[in-house]
Amino acid sequence: MKNSPPKSQQLPLAIQLTAGGKNPRAQIRVEEDISFEPEFEAQHSQPKMKPARFSWSGFFFSILLTLIVFQLLLSAEAYIQDLFTRQPTLGWIALGLVIGLAFTFLVFVGREIRAISRLKKLDAFRNKTVKIHNSGSKRKPAIKLIGGIVDLYASRREMTLHLRALKSDLANAMDGRDIIAITERTIMHPLDRDAMHAVHASAQRGAIITAVSPRAFIDLAAVIYETIRMVRKIAHIYGGRPGLFAFTRLFRAVAAQLVITGGLAATEAVVQQVLGHGIAARLSAKLGQGLLNGIFIARVGIAAIEACRPMPFSELKEPKVREVIKALGRRAKVGEADSQ
Amino acid sequence: MNWKDETRNSLLTAQERLGELLEPTIRIGVTGLARSGKTVFISAVLHNLIHDGRLPRMAAVASGQIQKAYLTPQPDPALPRFRYEEHIKNIIENRTWPKSTRRISQVRLTIEYEPSGYIARKMGRNRIHLDFVDYPGEWLLDLSLLETSYEQWSIKTLASSKAPLRRQFASDWHARIHHLNINLPEDPALIENISKAFTSYLQKVRDNEGNIALLTPGRFLMPGDLDGSPALTFAPIEKNPETEIARNSIWAAMESRFEAYKKLIVKPFFENHFARLDRQIVLVDVLNAVNGGPTHLRELEDTLTQTLRAFRPGKNHWLTHLLSRRIDRVLFAATKADHLHHKDHEYLEKLLGSLIDRARKRTEIQNINTDVVALSAIRATREATLHYDGTELPGLMGTPEDNQIIDDQLFDGKTEFALYPGDLSSIVDSLQHRDESLAEDENINSSRVDSKPEADINKSLHQFVRFVPPPQEQNAFGDSLSLPHIRLDRTLEFLVGDIFN
Numbered sequence: 075m076k077n078s079p080p081k082s083q084q085l086p087l088a089i090q091l092t093a094g095g096k097n098p099r100a101q102i103r104v105e106e107d108i109s110f111e112p113e114f115e116a117q118h119s120q121p122k123m124k125p126a127r128f129s130w131s132g133f134f135f136s137i138l139l140t141l142i143v144f145q146l147l148l149s150a151e152a153y154i155q156d157l158f159t160r161q162p163t164l165g166w167i168a169l170g171l172v173i174g175l176a177f178t179f180l181v182f183v184g185r186e187i188r189a190i191s192r193l194k195k196l197d198a199f200r201n202k203t204v205k206i207h208n209s210g211s212k213r214k215p216a217i218k219l220i221g222g223i224v225d226l227y228a229s230r231r232e233m234t235l236h237l238r239a240l241k242s243d244l245a246n247a248m249d250g251r252d253i254i255a256i257t258e259r260t261i262m263h264p265l266d267r268d269a270m271h272a273v274h275a276s277a278q279r280g281a282i283i284t285a286v287s288p289r290a291f292i293d294l295a296a297v298i299y300e301t302i303r304m305v306r307k308i309a310h311i312y313g314g315r316p317g318l319f320a321f322t323r324l325f326r327a328v329a330a331q332l333v334i335t336g337g338l339a340a341t342e343a344v345v346q347q348v349l350g351h352g353i354a355a356r357l358s359a360k361l362g363q364g365l366l367n368g369i370f371i372a373r374v375g376i377a378a379i380e381a382c383r384p385m386p387f388s389e390l391k392e393p394k395v396r397e398v399i400k401a402l403g404r405r406a407k408v409g410e411a412d413s414q
Numbered sequence: 415m416n417w418k419d420e421t422r423n424s425l426l427t428a429q430e431r432l433g434e435l436l437e438p439t440i441r442i443g444v445t446g447l448a449r450s451g452k453t454v455f456i457s458a459v460l461h462n463l464i465h466d467g468r469l470p471r472m473a474a475v476a477s478g479q480i481q482k483a484y485l486t487p488q489p490d491p492a493l494p495r496f497r498y499e500e501h502i503k504n505i506i507e508n509r510t511w512p513k514s515t516r517r518i519s520q521v522r523l524t525i526e527y528e529p530s531g532y533i534a535r536k537m538g539r540n541r542i543h544l545d546f547v548d549y550p551g552e553w554l555l556d557l558s559l560l561e562t563s564y565e566q567w568s569i570k571t572l573a574s575s576k577a578p579l580r581r582q583f584a585s586d587w588h589a590r591i592h593h594l595n596i597n598l599p600e601d602p603a604l605i606e607n608i609s610k611a612f613t614s615y616l617q618k619v620r621d622n623e624g625n626i627a628l629l630t631p632g633r634f635l636m637p638g639d640l641d642g643s644p645a646l647t648f649a650p651i652e653k654n655p656e657t658e659i660a661r662n663s664i665w666a667a668m669e670s671r672f673e674a675y676k677k678l679i680v681k682p683f684f685e686n687h688f689a690r691l692d693r694q695i696v697l698v699d700v701l702n703a704v705n706g707g708p709t710h711l712r713e714l715e716d717t718l719t720q721t722l723r724a725f726r727p728g729k730n731h732w733l734t735h736l737l738s739r740r741i742d743r744v745l746f747a748a749t750k751a752d753h754l755h756h757k758d759h760e761y762l763e764k765l766l767g768s769l770i771d772r773a774r775k776r777t778e779i780q781n782i783n784t785d786v787v788a789l790s791a792i793r794a795t796r797e798a799t800l801h802y803d804g805t806e807l808p809g810l811m812g813t814p815e816d817n818q819i820i821d822d823q824l825f826d827g828k829t830e831f832a833l834y835p836g837d838l839s840s841i842v843d844s845l846q847h848r849d850e851s852l853a854e855d856e857n858i859n860s861s862r863v864d865s866k867p868e869a870d871i872n873k874s875l876h877q878f879v880r881f882v883p884p885p886q887e888q889n890a891f892g893d894s895l896s897l898p899h900i901r902l903d904r905t906l907e908f909l910v911g912d913i914f915n
Contacts, residue, residue, distance in 0.1 A: 084802075084805075084807060084834065084836075084837070085821065085836075085875060086820045086821055086833065086834055086835050086836045086875075086876060086877045087800065087802070087807070087809075087820070087821050087833055087834040088814075088820040088821045088823040088825075088831050088832075088833040088834075089800070089831060089832045089833065090823070090829055090830075090831055091811065091829075091830045091831060091832055102800055102801065102802045103800070103801040103802075104798050104799075104800055104801075104809070104811070104832040105798060105799045105800075105801065106796060106797075106798045106811060107796070107797040107798055107799060210760075213756055242468060242895070243468055243470040245468075245898070246468065246793060246898050246899060246900060247470070247471075248756040248759060248900055248901065249759075249901075252470075252471055252901075252904065255470075255471065256470040256471065256476075259470065259476050259477075260470070
């Protein structure tokens, strides 16, 4: 052993653990590694925001915005001044209202920022999961990551049982990859089920409304409404809770996801639809249209799941648009049989 | 080997295949040297499967596919039953490990599950049998004798008995055979005396070096029923290559007894058990060898080489025909991974992996896939951080077995300790330099074992101690939990995961 110097020169040690706590070697403190404690780990899990890069257009819009805000403040000031000179009581009321307006605006902005950071957190979790999964075994970072993910759902009552099972299973898991796989199976699975349920329900509603609606613009409105509702619900299930601006951001992510997976899925889905449920579609053009809209909603829904899920699909199978189409097709056939 | 045996074997295989269509049987070979943890492994697997244990990485368990698992009567009426209940009771209630296995035994676990295949579901096939066989690890090494003649074996055994570490134990036996005229007429009493001296040499070496030593014949250390019979009474003796062998001489008698040993003991074991396995896991107690130093690691490498030969004998060898159930994947498990902090597990796997790679190169066996896992069938320790002198050491908490020393601390087998057993990564690094420094290491090692082994243990940079079984855990509702483990689920997934698909 003397050719290569050992990394650690520490000789083996032994410290007796007596019930009374009398430790003959007081300079050594023993601390048991807690296998898994979400409350304890959660505080490390805040992802850091990346500093925004400088851009000329951003600079331009910042100046413009500042000027507009100046203008607004000025006119508000003038307006209140004006009210004060005319009638002091009115002036006070207007001042109070403006302050209230500013306050609610701040609250609104704050909530939006929080909503966006929540979505970013989901992204960060997903990236980190991939990183730990690829880098191979290490227990500590994986447990830290899982602690953060679990923290998203710790307050949900329906998750209590799953979280408890996870805690028991992770106690003896040693490798990062195993820890991630166990977590996906234990807590992502029930969430996936809920999310897919939302996708199925929205796709079905979209399809039915399209099939029965007398006007095209009603279809359109229904599809848009259903899509938005579904994406919000999915984000909610995975812990996103988007607000207005966060929602546009999420929608961008969903659209990007659709672009990545969309091309292939679209052809596959449409071919499947034409071949598999062609009879239904040929029987009724309206019904076919409904199916197409349902398929569209389902595709958006699955893209939303992939954009919101804090872990990528690896241990569990990704949901397929085909499954939703199958369910829709069954519905369509049943509906047809009823109508005849 | 003749055509009769072959026919019989293929008939047996064919018969089994027919039965398998309805209720498949998977024979799992749990192979390993003595004290590598075969009995504990089988007990832990059974316990976890029967009690719906914590096996999240075994897909069939995690997905709820397995509905029920229970012990059923074993298929072979001639074999003793594996004493599962007794072993588990010892581990859980008395917190002692099972005693070393003295004879072969068998157990069958039946699993009821929900098949995922369409045809299987339609056929109502939902039961599967797992057969485990437990046997003394000493027997495994005997398989290497099948390819060896008495003369080859004598030369090899004599050479290894002259190694500096072993010479002292062999003095009696060496004295008895030193000027022996091998053409003396056969004398049973003389043979018995030589054999006794040889057996006591084997025992002493085993006591000194532990169980990784490549000592054959294995039955001399675990005799069983045949104790004292001529098949178990022989020894290597010296022979000048030019000497003509007379009929009925001592040499001829020894040779025929050696052949009888192969025929009566080794071959039946190979044919009835070893050659008919579907899956193989080889348990290796690497840490024990690490504790012993470089010589022991080299010994372990030799042993692994012999083990690999048993799986894949040469192309033209008669054993090849017997291995009609081809094992193409073998999992090597470095057992007792709980004696290490999990940070060292990857080094443990690397260490075993490099040993196996060397063994594979030596046997030139390439068409067999091997995989390595750091496993603890029953986890006896918890992990802790030791804050010491401003540094943090990855430590373990548990109750070490008695008569072991770390850091001037003698364990009594009852008190719980937190300990830092040392750093395995340095050993793995040093192993890579091993070839260059082989001779030097040998000198260091032999001198230190000869002089003061006690003092050396205290100075050594690593000392991996054994622990008593863990106390039973309970969940929040007060129910007892199944035995804890490390990577037992992944091991099972590798071994039998595919049959549930």
